[in-house]
Amino acid sequence: MRAEGGRAILIEGVEKAFGATRVLKGVSLTLRQGEFMALVGPSGCGKTTLLRIVAGLESADAGRVVIGGRDVTRARPADRDIAMVFQNYALYPHLTVAQNLAVPLAMRRLSALERLPLVHRLVPGNAARRRAIAARVGEAAAMLRIAHLLDRRPGQLSGGQRQRVALGRALVREPAAFLMDEPLSNLDAELRAGTRQEIVDLHRRAGVTTIYVTHDQVEAMTMADRVAVMMEGEVLQLGTPREVYDDPCDIRVAGFLGSPRINALPGIATENGVSLGTLALPLRAAAAPGSAVTIGLRPEAIRVAPLGLACRVEHLEYLGAETLLHARLEAPEARIVARLPVAAGEGLSRGDAVRLGADWERALVFGADGKRLALHQAARIDA
Amino acid sequence: MPEALALSAPRRATAVLGEASAAWFLVAPAGIALFLLLLGPSAALLALSFSDWELGAPTLAWIGFENYAELATDPVFRAALSNTLVYVRVVMPASIGLGLGVALLIESGTRLRAFFRAVYFLPVVSLLVAMATAWQYLLHPTIGPVNKLLAMVGIAPVNWLGSSDWVMVSLCMIGVWENLGFVVVLFLAGLTAIPADLYAAAETDGARSGLDRFRLVTWPLLGPTTLFVVTITAIRCLRVFDTVAALTRGGPNNASEVLLHMMYREGFSYFRIGYSAAITVVFLVIVLALMLVQTRLLDRQVHYG
Numbered sequence: 001m002r003a004e005g006g007r008a009i010l011i012e013g014v015e016k017a018f019g020a021t022r023v024l025k026g027v028s029l030t031l032r033q034g035e036f037m038a039l040v041g042p043s044g045c046g047k048t049t050l051l052r053i054v055a056g057l058e059s060a061d062a063g064r065v066v067i068g069g070r071d072v073t074r075a076r077p078a079d080r081d082i083a084m085v086f087q088n089y090a091l092y093p094h095l096t097v098a099q100n101l102a103v104p105l106a107m108r109r110l111s112a113l114e115r116l117p118l119v120h121r122l123v124p125g126n127a128a129r130r131r132a133i134a135a136r137v138g139e140a141a142a143m144l145r146i147a148h149l150l151d152r153r154p155g156q157l158s159g160g161q162r163q164r165v166a167l168g169r170a171l172v173r174e175p176a177a178f179l180m181d182e183p184l185s186n187l188d189a190e191l192r193a194g195t196r197q198e199i200v201d202l203h204r205r206a207g208v209t210t211i212y213v214t215h216d217q218v219e220a221m222t223m224a225d226r227v228a229v230m231m232e233g234e235v236l237q238l239g240t241p242r243e244v245y246d247d248p249c250d251i252r253v254a255g256f257l258g259s260p261r262i263n264a265l266p267g268i269a270t271e272n273g274v275s276l277g278t279l280a281l282p283l284r285a286a287a288a289p290g291s292a293v294t295i296g297l298r299p300e301a302i303r304v305a306p307l308g309l310a311c312r313v314e315h316l317e318y319l320g321a322e323t324l325l326h327a328r329l330e331a332p333e334a335r336i337v338a339r340l341p342v343a344a345g346e347g348l349s350r351g352d353a354v355r356l357g358a359d360w361e362r363a364l365v366f367g368a369d370g371k372r373l374a375l376h377q378a379a380r381i382d383a
Numbered sequence: 384m385p386e387a388l389a390l391s392a393p394r395r396a397t398a399v400l401g402e403a404s405a406a407w408f409l410v411a412p413a414g415i416a417l418f419l420l421l422l423g424p425s426a427a428l429l430a431l432s433f434s435d436w437e438l439g440a441p442t443l444a445w446i447g448f449e450n451y452a453e454l455a456t457d458p459v460f461r462a463a464l465s466n467t468l469v470y471v472r473v474v475m476p477a478s479i480g481l482g483l484g485v486a487l488l489i490e491s492g493t494r495l496r497a498f499f500r501a502v503y504f505l506p507v508v509s510l511l512v513a514m515a516t517a518w519q520y521l522l523h524p525t526i527g528p529v530n531k532l533l534a535m536v537g538i539a540p541v542n543w544l545g546s547s548d549w550v551m552v553s554l555c556m557i558g559v560w561e562n563l564g565f566v567v568v569l570f571l572a573g574l575t576a577i578p579a580d581l582y583a584a585a586e587t588d589g590a591r592s593g594l595d596r597f598r599l600v601t602w603p604l605l606g607p608t609t610l611f612v613v614t615i616t617a618i619r620c621l622r623v624f625d626t627v628a629a630l631t632r633g634g635p636n637n638a639s640e641v642l643l644h645m646m647y648r649e650g651f652s653y654f655r656i657g658y659s660a661a662i663t664v665v666f667l668v669i670v671l672a673l674m675l676v677q678t679r680l681l682d683r684q685v686h687y688g
């Protein structure tokens with residue numbers, strides 16, 4: 001699949017500043033045709049701004065945007081062949097659901113004259129075009145199961161129904177790209193899970209290249225073909241959900257994905273590994289001996305082990321299927337969270353001494369600048 | 384269950400008085416105030432309009448509908464009524480149309496918004512009688528700058544306030560000037576309440592021109608504001624009084640007589656309070672009819688549930 005062909009999206013070196021605040025610092029992303037990309041990052045990192053630049057609602061200070069092989073950096077939103085779903089739905093409150101769904105079609109298929117009330121009857125061919133629009137609206141409504149709501153106004157709908165209408169307004173047309181800005185953030189947890197799957201199914205059916213902004217990592221991991229992790233106006237990593245989780249390139253990416261957060265333990269690089277307190281780990285990182293490194297360890301990689309690091313239990317969270325153990329590592333001073341089977345947490349209580357080991361081959365080593373360090377060989381020790 | 388949640392004080396009141404009398408007891412203060420301040424005076428006014436009372440007269444006689452019968456044949460009243468309606472029909476649409484245009488221009492600009500807002504609101508807060516003096520000077524037939532400007536482009540001087548052909552035109556222009564700022568400020572408030580996302584949605588939905596976006600978003604979402612502006616401006620126009628009193632006194636030859644000015648003259652120059660009250664009743668009936676049209680007909684169409 002060529003990057004610029006078909007309905008792919010290319011974002012190249014996009015920069016944006018509001019006054020003195022640099023919101024986007026040179027963002028580049030390439031979406032393959034039909035790809036579903038999740039754009040995640042903490043609040044305020046510039047996700048919405050980037051999406052609005054792709055939509056043409058905001059102008060970039062530098063860089064370019066190519067949609068479907070056409071450079072649209074200077075094009076108006078209406079000329080970009082995109083459909084956008086807004087975080088607060090942005091439905092027209094005075095129009096019925098059917099009319100809301102028809103707007104994108106009417107704006108493109110009918111002339112200004114034909115859109116006037118009454119006058120449109122005088123334009124030849126108008127009735128046929130209107131019937132075609134109504135038919136398309138009906139199809140989209142059926143697909144989203146909102147056909148019974150067509151005569152209502154947005155004010156008479158529940159949040160979930162409004163959200164469907166907003167999706168429908170994007171779906172009636174077949175645009176080159178869908179842009180969705182946290183479309184599920186106003187829904188309750190159950191509805192969110194259901195709609196998540198529906199959006200994925202719709203995407204599969206329509207095959208339209210999609211950028212999906214969210215700060216919910218579960219959405220990003222479960223829905224997307226690839227995930228772009230953005231922070232402070234930069235895309236730090238772009239990869240499949242597996243890649244960004246298992247193989248993060250930066251401690252900030254590792255910290256953002258995964259709940260509870262990855263443990264960050266202070267280590268020192270040595271000649272033949274990394275030392276963590278009294279423990280010498282054969283993680284031969286590409287760092288000068290003696291320099292400080294951070295060892296990243298996912299909570300699920302940690303277990304109770306008789307020869308492990310000495311820790312003191314701070315508190316336990318019983319979650320039903322598992323127990324989260326929050327502990328304090330004594331040397332070096334650090335907090336540790338472990339995701340344990342319920343049985344392993346039994347009998348522990350606050351203040352108890354406990355020894356924690358890990359699958360050290362799953363450890364990630366980061367340099368002082370937060371960048372991931374390559375390891376020379378796989379590690380294997382029993383702790 | 385609801386009783387269990389109710390506060391204890393009303394419950395004690397209901398226990399002593401029974402529910403209905405407790406309700407009367409509780410609405411009494413507001414009811415009395417409403418009667419004393421609004422309903423009482425209105426009733427007195429209505430009563431007076433059926434009398435021949437003159438200010439200062441020791442007695443009065445009930446004369447039934449005679450005042451109204453006189454109104455029906457009074458040429459001055461007919462002039463006042465028709466001038467008032469002309470004034471409403473010209474000033475209301477003109478100031479609303481212009482006001483919406485100005486508000487849209489101010490809102491679409493980026494700088495000096497607060498400045499323009501203040502400038503347009505100036506006529507509303509200034510004392511109209513003082514401003515009327517300024518208008519008198521501007522429109523003066525011989526020394527007025529307006530006629531001097533016209534003379535420069537070769538147009539013969541106009542007796543703006545003194546000729547019966549032009550006096551309503553002049554009053555209407557002043558009326559538009561007077562109402563414009565008010566309308567602009569109300570529309571500006573209405574415009575800022577429209578969510579920016581709707582414009583973004585309209586643009587991505589293909590509304591290319593400003594006119595498309597106006598029709599798709601601005602105009603419908605301004606509906607409640609527009610309705611309010613129409614009602615309030617209509618009433619302000621019906622109420623036209625100060626400019627007439629200060630500039631023309633209804634002249635020349637009743638060519639600029641309006642309802643409230645006639646009412647004032649009959650009541651406080653000729654002391655015919657009964658007759659004056661009848662004029663006021665007609666005025667109130669027109670205002671009430673307007674309010675009814677608003678609440679019954681239009682309200683339903685501009686509020687989106």
Ligand SMILES: Nc1ncnc2c1ncn2[C@@H]1O[C@H](COP(=O)(O)OP(=O)(O)OP(=O)(O)O)[C@@H](O)[C@H]1O
Pocket residue numbers: 018021023041042043044045046047048049050215
């Ligand atoms: N119109 C604007 N003027 C000035 N600053 C802005 C403007 N829009 C956004 N910003 C700033 O740009 C930064 C990025 O905003 P943006 O809305 O893109 O964040 P986001 O990643 O979408 O956050 P969230 O997850 O909370 O929606 C923020 O610091 C915000 O304050």
Ligand SMILES: [Mg+2]
Pocket residue numbers: 047048049181
């Ligand atoms: Mg956002």
